[in-house]
Amino acid sequence: EIVLTQSPTTIAASPGEKVTITCRASSSVSYMYWYQQKPGASPKPWIYDTSKLASGVPNRFSGSGSGTSYSLTINTMETEDAATYYCQQWSSTPPTFGSGTKLEIK
Amino acid sequence: QVQLQQSGAELVKPGSSVKISCKASGYTFTSYDMHWIKQQPGNGLEWIGWIYPGNGNTKYNQKFNGKATLTADKSSSTAYMQLSSLTSEDSAVYFCARRRITKGFDYWGQGVMVTVSS
Numbered sequence: 443e444i445v446l447t448q449s450p451t452t453i454a455a456s457p458g459e460k461v462t463i464t465c466r467a468s469s470s471v472s473y474m475y476w477y478q479q480k481p482g483a484s485p486k487p488w489i490y491d492t493s494k495l496a497s498g499v500p501n502r503f504s505g506s507g508s509g510t511s512y513s514l515t516i517n518t519m520e521t522e523d524a525a526t527y528y529c530q531q532w533s534s535t536p537p538t539f540g541s542g543t544k545l546e547i548k
Numbered sequence: 549q550v551q552l553q554q555s556g557a558e559l560v561k562p563g564s565s566v567k568i569s570c571k572a573s574g575y576t577f578t579s580y581d582m583h584w585i586k587q588q589p590g591n592g593l594e595w596i597g598w599i600y601p602g603n604g605n606t607k608y609n610q611k612f613n614g615k616a617t618l619t620a621d622k623s624s625s626t627a628y629m630q631l632s633s634l635t636s637e638d639s640a641v642y643f644c645a646r647r648r649i650t651k652g653f654d655y656w657g658q659g660v661m662v663t664v665s666s
Contacts, residue, residue, distance in 0.1 A: 541591075
């Protein structure tokens with residue numbers, strides 16, 4: 443199965459700061475999906491098809507990448523963005539998730 | 549609007565089984581795969597398998613073969629997952645999630661916490 447490695451595991455950012463989360467795949471994948479999860483809640487779809495924002499996601503978020511390297515970027519951090527972000531692939535079965543990046547407010 | 553309403557938390561004994569449900573509304577239940585995903589405390593997300601309610605076809609993560617059994621009742625638009633021979637390793641939150649091929653898992657249930665303890 444394809445292993446997704448996210449970095450960093452935890453990051454703290456100040457409001458207004460630019461944040462980038464990386465997801466590296468053990469084999470090439472065609473697309474990457476990202477989910478946002480806050481404590482006690484279910485994951486929410488955040489980015490699909492590598493770079494498309496899910497409904498309601500602010501346009502300060504963006505996604506990019508190809509092959510084995512993908513990233514999620516927040517142009518200007520806001521307090522509401524504090525959450526754990528997971529990447530996910532389904533280029534091969536089983537679909538797999540990264541272990542998550544916890545984003546905190548500094 | 550699309551909703552996936554899951555059953556309540558379960559406290560079960562080691563060696564027993566549990567069946568949890570996911571009632572779908574707001575869309576045609578038989579037209580989309582329903583997936584199940586495990587999340588252990590402090591851990592990431594692990595895909596268990598899917599069922600296509602339209603014809604009952606299923607596919608499982610090899611890791612969960614023999615552990616999870618997925619079924620669906622078209623008449624009530626409800627998907628079920630039975631977990632058997634429970635151990636402490638099965639203590640987790642279990643989510644159902646609808647998948648759209650181009651959009652990933654686009655709707656999630658609220659999750660069911662299963663606690664395996666004597």
